[in-house]
Amino acid sequence: MKKTKWKQLVAMCLVAAITVGTMAGCVQKNGTDSASGDAAEQNENVLNVYTALEDDQIADYLEEFKEQNSDVTVNITRESTGIITSKLLAEKDNPVADVVWGLSATSLLVLKQEGMLEPYAPAGVENVLEQFKDDADVPSWVGIDAWETAWIVNKEVLKSKGIDTVPTSYTDLLDPKYQGLIAMSNPASSGTGLLTVNGILNLYGEEEGWNYLDELDKNVAVYMHSGSQPAKETATGEYGIGVSFGYRCLLSAQEVGSDICEAVFPEEGSGWDMEANALIKKDGEKEIAKRFLDWAISDNAMKKYATNYPIVATGVGGTIPEGYPENPVEQLLPIDFNVAAQNREATLEQWSERYDAKSAQKEQ
Amino acid sequence: MSMIREKLEQITREDIMRFVALYSVAAFLVLFLVCPLCILFAKAFQYKDGSFAGFTQFIKYFSSNAMVYSISNTFFIAIVSTIIAVTLAFLFAYSLSRKNVPMKEFFRYVGMVPLFAPTMLLGIALIYLFGNKGMLTTLGIQIPLYGKVGIIIAESIYCFPVATTILMVAFSAADNRLYEAADTMGTSALRKMLTITIPNVKYGLISAIFVAFTYSFTDFGAPSVVGGNFNVLATDVYKQVVGQQNFNMGAVVGIILLFPAVLSFVVDRITSQKQSAAISAKSVPYQIKPHKITDFVATVFCSIVAIAMILFFAVALFASLIKLWPYNLTLTLSNYDLSHVSAGNGVIGFRNSVLISLMTAFLGTILTFVGAYMIEKNYRFPLSRKITYFLSIMPLAIPGTVVGLSFILFFNASAFQIPFTDYSIINPFHSIYGTIWIIMLANMVHFYSVPFSTATTALKRIDREFETVSESLNVPFYKTLWRVTLPMCFPAICEMWVYFFVNSLVTISAVVFLYFPTAPIASVMIVSMQGAGQTAPAAAMCMVLLFINLGVRLIYEIIHRRQSHGI
Numbered sequence: 001m002k003k004t005k006w007k008q009l010v011a012m013c014l015v016a017a018i019t020v021g022t023m024a025g026c027v028q029k030n031g032t033d034s035a036s037g038d039a040a041e042q043n044e045n046v047l048n049v050y051t052a053l054e055d056d057q058i059a060d061y062l063e064e065f066k067e068q069n070s071d072v073t074v075n076i077t078r079e080s081t082g083i084i085t086s087k088l089l090a091e092k093d094n095p096v097a098d099v100v101w102g103l104s105a106t107s108l109l110v111l112k113q114e115g116m117l118e119p120y121a122p123a124g125v126e127n128v129l130e131q132f133k134d135d136a137d138v139p140s141w142v143g144i145d146a147w148e149t150a151w152i153v154n155k156e157v158l159k160s161k162g163i164d165t166v167p168t169s170y171t172d173l174l175d176p177k178y179q180g181l182i183a184m185s186n187p188a189s190s191g192t193g194l195l196t197v198n199g200i201l202n203l204y205g206e207e208e209g210w211n212y213l214d215e216l217d218k219n220v221a222v223y224m225h226s227g228s229q230p231a232k233e234t235a236t237g238e239y240g241i242g243v244s245f246g247y248r249c250l251l252s253a254q255e256v257g258s259d260i261c262e263a264v265f266p267e268e269g270s271g272w273d274m275e276a277n278a279l280i281k282k283d284g285e286k287e288i289a290k291r292f293l294d295w296a297i298s299d300n301a302m303k304k305y306a307t308n309y310p311i312v313a314t315g316v317g318g319t320i321p322e323g324y325p326e327n328p329v330e331q332l333l334p335i336d337f338n339v340a341a342q343n344r345e346a347t348l349e350q351w352s353e354r355y356d357a358k359s360a361q362k363e364q
Numbered sequence: 365m366s367m368i369r370e371k372l373e374q375i376t377r378e379d380i381m382r383f384v385a386l387y388s389v390a391a392f393l394v395l396f397l398v399c400p401l402c403i404l405f406a407k408a409f410q411y412k413d414g415s416f417a418g419f420t421q422f423i424k425y426f427s428s429n430a431m432v433y434s435i436s437n438t439f440f441i442a443i444v445s446t447i448i449a450v451t452l453a454f455l456f457a458y459s460l461s462r463k464n465v466p467m468k469e470f471f472r473y474v475g476m477v478p479l480f481a482p483t484m485l486l487g488i489a490l491i492y493l494f495g496n497k498g499m500l501t502t503l504g505i506q507i508p509l510y511g512k513v514g515i516i517i518a519e520s521i522y523c524f525p526v527a528t529t530i531l532m533v534a535f536s537a538a539d540n541r542l543y544e545a546a547d548t549m550g551t552s553a554l555r556k557m558l559t560i561t562i563p564n565v566k567y568g569l570i571s572a573i574f575v576a577f578t579y580s581f582t583d584f585g586a587p588s589v590v591g592g593n594f595n596v597l598a599t600d601v602y603k604q605v606v607g608q609q610n611f612n613m614g615a616v617v618g619i620i621l622l623f624p625a626v627l628s629f630v631v632d633r634i635t636s637q638k639q640s641a642a643i644s645a646k647s648v649p650y651q652i653k654p655h656k657i658t659d660f661v662a663t664v665f666c667s668i669v670a671i672a673m674i675l676f677f678a679v680a681l682f683a684s685l686i687k688l689w690p691y692n693l694t695l696t697l698s699n700y701d702l703s704h705v706s707a708g709n710g711v712i713g714f715r716n717s718v719l720i721s722l723m724t725a726f727l728g729t730i731l732t733f734v735g736a737y738m739i740e741k742n743y744r745f746p747l748s749r750k751i752t753y754f755l756s757i758m759p760l761a762i763p764g765t766v767v768g769l770s771f772i773l774f775f776n777a778s779a780f781q782i783p784f785t786d787y788s789i790i791n792p793f794h795s796i797y798g799t800i801w802i803i804m805l806a807n808m809v810h811f812y813s814v815p816f817s818t819a820t821t822a823l824k825r826i827d828r829e830f831e832t833v834s835e836s837l838n839v840p841f842y843k844t845l846w847r848v849t850l851p852m853c854f855p856a857i858c859e860m861w862v863y864f865f866v867n868s869l870v871t872i873s874a875v876v877f878l879y880f881p882t883a884p885i886a887s888v889m890i891v892s893m894q895g896a897g898q899t900a901p902a903a904a905m906c907m908v909l910l911f912i913n914l915g916v917r918l919i920y921e922i923i924h925r926r927q928s929h930g931i
Contacts, residue, residue: 048881055896059704076709077881079892083607090609094778096798157496189607222510222592225895232897236689237497256691356430356595 044288046073050088052081052191053102053275054228054248054308061304065295072288080226081107081191088280092116095280098289101296102275104191106198108141109341111278117141118281122293132274132313141278142297145309148270148332149196152231152249153262157181157240167241169267170200173216180221181240183230188348191273192227192245197347198340199271199333210350217355235261246270247308250323265325269333274313378840382742389735390748393755395793396809400770401762403780407615407773414781421616434595435620441512441596442581442624445519449576452520453527454569456669459662461535462561464654466663472532474670477677479525480913482870482887484894485906486518487589489680491899497690499679514590519580521676526579527572534568539647553658567635574628581624582763584873589894597621598765598873605877611773618769622762629761677910684904699904705893713884714905716800717869718912720885724807725864729857732756732812736819737845741831760813764873767810772877775802798880806878807868815860822856823849855927862920866913 051058055078066074077097079087085107088097092114100108111117112134119138132143151173153166161181167173173182187193201209224230227245234242235252242249249263277296279285295301297313305312310320310328325331411417425431456475460468478486493500494509507513542560551559562569584598591599597617605614687694702710735756739749759767775797779788796802826849834844850857872887879888886905893902 055705055893055898075882080895086607086609090611189603226897229895229897232899236495236899237691238491238495255688260691352430 044286045071046075047286047288047292048075048077048096048098049101049292050077050079050084050097050099051101051103052079052084052107057308061301064300064304065292068295069288069291080189081194082187082189085110088116089114095282097280098282098286099280099292100276100278101292102144102277104195105141105143105274105276105337106194106340106344107191108276108278109337110344112140113341116281118279118285120279120285120290120293122277122290122297124294124297124299128297128313129315132276141276142293143274143276143313144297144302145305145313146272146274146311146332147192147195147245147247147309148265148272149192149199149243150246150249150263150265150270151241151243152234152253153241153264154234154237154239154260155262156260157234157237161240163240166262166264168264170203170212171268173219173241173243174212176219178219178241180219182216182220182243183222183224183234183239183241184216184220184243185227185230186223186225187351189225190227193223194344194347195245195271195273195335196243197271197351198273198335199269201347202271202333202335203268210354213351214354223355246310246324247321250321253323263323265331270331272332272335273337378842379744381842382738382744385734386738386742386745386748386752389731389738390752390755392731393752393758393809393812396771396805397755397758397762397812400774401766403773403777404615404618404766404770407612408619410612412610412612417612421612425613425616425620430595431600434597434600437512437594438581438597441515441519441587442577444512445516445523445580446573446576448516448520449523449580450527450569450572452669453524453531453572453576455665456524457528457531457535458561459666461532462538462650462652463662464652464659465666471666471670474673475528476525477673477910477914478521480866480870480917481677481680481910482872482890482906483518483522483583483585484589484872484890484902485680485910486521486676487514487586488683488894488899488903488906489676490514490518490590492679492683492689493676510590510592511594514592515587515594515596518586518590519583521673522583522586523576523579527576530572530575531565531568534565534572536650537647538564538650540650541646541648543650567638570635571632574632578625578628578763582621582765582873584765584876585891588891601765601769602876605769605772611776614769615773618766622766625761625763625766629758632760633757680903681907683900684907686900689900699900700908702905702908705889705898705901705905709881709884710889710905713889714886714908716883717886717909720800720804720807721865721868723804724811724868725861727804728808728811728815728864729861731808732815732860733819733853733857736816736823737849740820740823741828741841741845741849756816757813759809759811762810764810764871765877767806768874768877771802771806771809771874772797798882800883800885803875803878803883803885804868806874807864807871810871810874811864811867815863818856818860818863819853822853826852855924858920858923862916865916869909869913 053061058076058078062074062076066072077084077087081104084100084103088095088100088107088111091097095116100111108117117140119134119136119140121138122142125133125139125142128142132146134140134142151167155164155166158164158166158181161177163177165172167175167178184196185193187197197213200212203209204212221239224233228248229244230239230242231244231248231252232242233239234244235256242252246263246265253261253263277293279289279293302312302314306319306321308321310316310324311332316328320326320328408421409417409419411421456471459465460471465471490509492498494505494507494514495501498509538561543556546556546560582598584602587594587596587599588602597620601614601617601621604610604617683689684699685695685697686692687696687698702714704710735752739753739756742749775791775793777791778794779790781788796805830844830848831841834841834848870887872891875885876888876891879885886909890902890905893899893905
């Protein structure tokens, strides 16, 4: 017995010695650059792209780039706008993403204010309209298209509740007969949710805007994770009205047929935002990242975007996709994105204070 | 000096092997279980910038209305689901083990099916059944699905198989002599139930209750699908960590999630120690006596449960096969085309999932078996063995959410600050952050305890004489292990392997935090597909995982049968 104890002691000392030894090798004084060894060397064959573009669009858009750069592994991180934004913010000191592709301008402005973007003028940036890019000489971000608030109405669901009108304005949505029938996206996680809230605050002004949202909240059944989800689930008949964005509403309405669903662009105008690209500031930005940004505003890419959105960064496309308002630019409310970006955090905090707690209370 | 040399000479090769084996397992558990948990605790008491926060984060958490609601919501869900699941499981297990029910095997397997699918599948099936346009809704059965009702139904089904398994084991250990004695004294059936049956299975019952409670308290899949605005802790922690990247607040919620699990763990430990005396060597196995009425009732009950289960999974299968619910019910296989989901990552994610599950099963089985063997069949290092044993059963008390959270906190940091100094330790494991290996490690830790217990039980059954004899014949222990112990434990090893595989394939709660675009996996893709409203492809992906798991289980059953026939 004594022998085993002794051995155990030796063994434990050995382990301890090894552990301490390794640990000591790992200890460093704060402030020394731990990343000096591995960060500077950038692998040009790997491109990390963060994006909030729609899942079903990405593969189609990306096809050409992948063909041209078959030796490059493109890692796509796709999440809703809010999640991509907080991910980028959290990784600020040690960014994973090389480029951001198709993230809302409001979010990119937040990143710019945090000093996370490296200005870069992609080839062909002169073709992009003034209001679609950062106003500096070498822009920090460049837009690709615009998307706007719209809702989809499931007429069949409304009919089953004895309603035969289709709400066409924000004011219509407050009608008590729609109580519990509206699905909307949560601005904390969804860019569509945020631009809708921004649009409403812009339209009614700060105070009246929140009053409107309070009223709207009475009719809302659920706040959803992504911008698409309200439209998709309204199309499957789970809800009567899904507040989402133009592209998704039109597509979902088309899928189920116009006799059942209808996409509506609000009479008062739509909150909107741009999907835009940017280069993330790093120790050494990759050449392939810049090439990607060049490609992402090339004519061919713009043509692809234009199949889904009527307004792209080079202007209103030749043919407006079916279902959009005839003059898509007029539909957009005049939103100051710099202000929206500055207020983003405050708006989200206000929103979750009002409706996160409330939605839980309602259940009780 | 000479004494030391003498002592060193006494250390044999075998001793070194034992030493290395035991301490490797211990080191694994310390590194990937204890260290991450310590970081989790540290983070909960820190601000975002790393400065000491004391309890301010906790106070902030509890002063937020929304958060307090989600705590009470979570308790409500967990309690109600536990009552429903355990009651049903009790009746089901009782019927199968104490009543003359035909097709017992069939019922047992059907009752197990929910184990093999991701919990989102239950949520999706619920939407198709009870949603606004659901099949049963249109027939006039209307329930307010989104929110607590939906979550409770899904959790009850999710907990049912585990509770049933535990109770089946409890029911199988009965002493028929007690019932014979009761019969001779003319005791009523109810009295027998209350005075013999229930006390007999009470430890199993307690264990089932706590397991069901922990499962439903910490599940992420079902609330994310049918939760609506009904917030629970598991989705809260996801919103905090993934949605707002607020890791410190996430750590606070993680610690709150740990409480009931730790409580159930302690209770389970205490009760399981008492349990051993319940059955003696003289006990006679229970004899099922035919009783027309109760047998019939039991059969009807089992059939209802089986039909409900089959209905659920048939609906889920249907959901994955139709074009556009509810307006275009054409059958199609296009939802199964994985190459179109998640920006073309579907196939990779699916492949990764299978790869991770295979690796987890392979390495996990080796690790848990070696661990169990070194603790069970080794008489050296008593203290280390005790500590390793404790660490081995600890994962039972750690909800997946907490495993995932502590992993992301641990692996994400490139260095750890040593408190009160200017120095920090470089994290040697930082490089596996964002790879599939971190997911594999998380699964190994998360599912460690059950296979470990399986191995321990199997090893306990093997007579110690084998070791004693071989030692006296100077046969090294690894030869005995290879020639005697391993072959005898083969069924147990298969079972451990299947457990690791099946669970790794469908788990979400832990890996949802470790998901990385460079290492996509299927189960998390399902969550984001569902979150983007792509319900049918999400259902299809769930079905694929379910089929793989059923296939693996089937192969296991075949091997198992062949083995037991052979002996």
